Amino acid sequence: MSSNICRSKGNFTYKNIEDLENDIKKLNLDIKISSNFELFKKKLVIDNHIIPNALATHPMEGGDSDEYGSPTELTYRKYEKIARGGAGLIWLEAVSVTKEGRSNDRQLWITEDNWKAFRKLNDLIKKSAKEEFGEAFQPKTIIQLNHSGRYCKANGERNPIIATHKKILDDKIGISQEHPIVTDEYLDSIILKFVEAARLSKKAGFDGIDIKACHGYLLSELLSAYNRDGKYGGSFENRTKLMLDIIEKIKEDKDCEDLLLSSRLNIYDAVPYPDGWGVSKTGGLDIDLEEPKKLIKLLAQKGVRLISITMGNPYFIPHINKPYDIGGYIPEEEVILSCNRLIKGIGEIQKSIPQVNIVGVGYSWFREFASYVGAGSLEKGLCRIVGFGRESIAYPEFARDILENGEMKSNKVCVSCSKCSEMKAKIGTCGCVVRDSKVYVPIYQDMKNREVNKSEQGCCS
Ligand SMILES: Cc1cc2nc3c(=O)[nH]c(=O)nc-3n(C[C@H](O)[C@H](O)[C@H](O)COP(=O)(O)O)c2cc1C
Ligand code: SF4
Structure with missing residues (x-):
């Protein structure tokens, strides 16, 4: 790695956009910069x-529902702030x-018992956005x-529901090789669960649903279930079957009519073959987008025209999906290279499959310069919508500042400290400790105190 670049690992030291541009040039990256x-x-019409x-x-994920899965005051508060921030697409x-799938x-x-609380959440988002930006402003909610x-x-305990053993991932969270894998019948039953949830989402007023297949969760795991027997494992057709069947059923369901069909999809797991998807079959961690592209084309044929693309598995190599400065470990690679991987891979998909509208990721780490990087991606056709994850909880009004003032404020941005991720991993409930500190x-402090108490008890016993 070049020692001439402007920043050292783990410390963001760009003082201006020119410094960032110089690094992009020096490192010959695919990240584009624009001030347009x-x-x-x-607007994007789908x-x-x-x-x-x-x-x-x-x-x-804020981990702030009640025990029955309904939104609480903390959930409503978060989405009201996001809605007042001005983004055109609010992806919940x-x-x-299902209960066991939490x-x-x-x-x-x-659920059938609490969908009205979700309607209240969606209504709050729509109403808050209108109050801020006028009657005509209607962000879409997915x-x-x-x-x-x-x-x-x-x-409070792990309850793994696995479709296939993946030793490298099993070992990471202590799943024994004797742990049972779910039956085809269980997976069949999941189709109806997704359809029912889609129907309830429609009743609750959401504009669209996302059939999530990323970050190693069930549908994502199946995409690389090379070693599973039966109709959901082995061939490409079998590994993608459950996801495509779910989409098909939702599409033909009368109660789901007009829902915007979408998916948050991994195109690269960064887990070696045969345990990872979008990874070269020749060994190592090289990216191979052949199968992800094939799947996206099939999704498009089934009417999925909005796809939010992501990479990695936060439980395995977290910096692949959310490039950070401070975290459980400091990655070997420069953070900007992790951002480049996301932006470049997503760009390749958008360019080669123009019939789908891609939401991009990989921007929060750029802090106040993220708007330049996002505009660069739009200008070069690397995605059609620029999405922000951590920024949305650190700086919910980022969109307003970009659209109305042409800038993101350095004293409001996410500083990629990973405290929200630490909370999510340890206690579930999380938010921005730095910018929403009150x-x-x-909550963060209480988590830390409990950790200290636990380790002290451990010492004495
Ligand atoms: C605390 C936390 C919770 C997250 N929850 C979700 C989630 O519910 N669904 C999802 O697809 N991604 C989730 N992500 C990933 C983000 O959506 C996003 O892909 C990631 O943070 C990288 O984008 P950024 O660099 O803009 O933050 C989460 C990330 C963090 C840090
Ligand atoms: S806690 Fe806040 S500042 Fe830190 S990474 Fe999360 S969103 Fe960013």
Whole structure:
């Protein structure tokens, strides 16, 4: 790695956009820079849906539901702030489609008993956006439907539901090789769960649903279930079958009519073959987009015209999907290279499959310069919408500042400190500890105190 670049590992030291541009040139990266922020004002029309600008908030699981999966005051508060921020596409966090599929006891879960609470959440988003930006402003809302698969938890304990053994991932979270894999009948039953959740989402007023297939959760795991027997494992057709069947059923369901069909999809797991998807079959971690492209074309044929692309597995190599400065470990590679991987790979998909509209990721780490990088991606056709994950909880009004003032403020941006991720991993409930400190520092501190108490008890016993 060049020692002449402007920043050292783990410390963001760009003082201006020229420093960043110099590094991009020196390192010969695919990241593009543009100051044409007018590009963010472009509407995107998909079927009957108009996304009013080219900025999105990515799903950010807050682990703040009640025990039945309904939103709580903390959930409403987060989405009200996001809605008042001005992004044209608000992509809600992972919402479970079954009780056992929850990632923790406080993950949102939509059911026949609580869909009205989700309607209240969607109404709040729409109403808040209108209050801020006028009657005509209608951001589109997508709800992310998920089954957490191997990362399920129940009663505070891991409760892995796996479709196939993947030793490298099993070992990471202590799944024994004797742990049972789910039957084809169980996977068949999941189809109806997704359809029911989609129907409820439609009743609740969401504009679209996301059939989540990323980050190693159940549908994502199946994409690389090379070693599973039966109809959901082995061939490409079998590994993608469950996801495509779910989409098909939702598409033909009368109660789901007009829903914007979308997916948050991994194109690269960064897990070696045969345990990873989008990875070279010749060994190592090289990217191979042949199968992801084939799947995206099939999804497009089935009417999925909006896809949010991502990479990696946060439980395995976290910096692949969210490039950071401070975290559980400091990655060997420069952070900008992790961002480049995302932006370049997503660009390749957008360019080669123009019939789908791609939401890009990989921008929050660029802090106040992210708007230049995002505009560069739009200008060069690397995606049609620029999405922000951590930024959306650190700086919910980022879109307003870009669209109205042509800048992101350095004192408001996410500093990629990974504290939200640490909270998500340890207690489920999370938010921005740095920029929303009044609410989240006490929760973070309480988590830390409990860790200290636990280790002290451990010493004495
Ligand atoms: C605390 C936390 C929660 C997240 N929850 C979700 C989620 O519910 N669904 C999802 O697809 N991605 C989730 N992500 C990933 C983000 O959507 C996003 O892909 C990632 O943070 C990288 O984007 P960024 O660099 O803009 O933050 C989460 C990330 C973090 C840090
Ligand atoms: S806690 Fe806040 S500043 Fe730190 S990574 Fe998360 S969103 Fe960014």
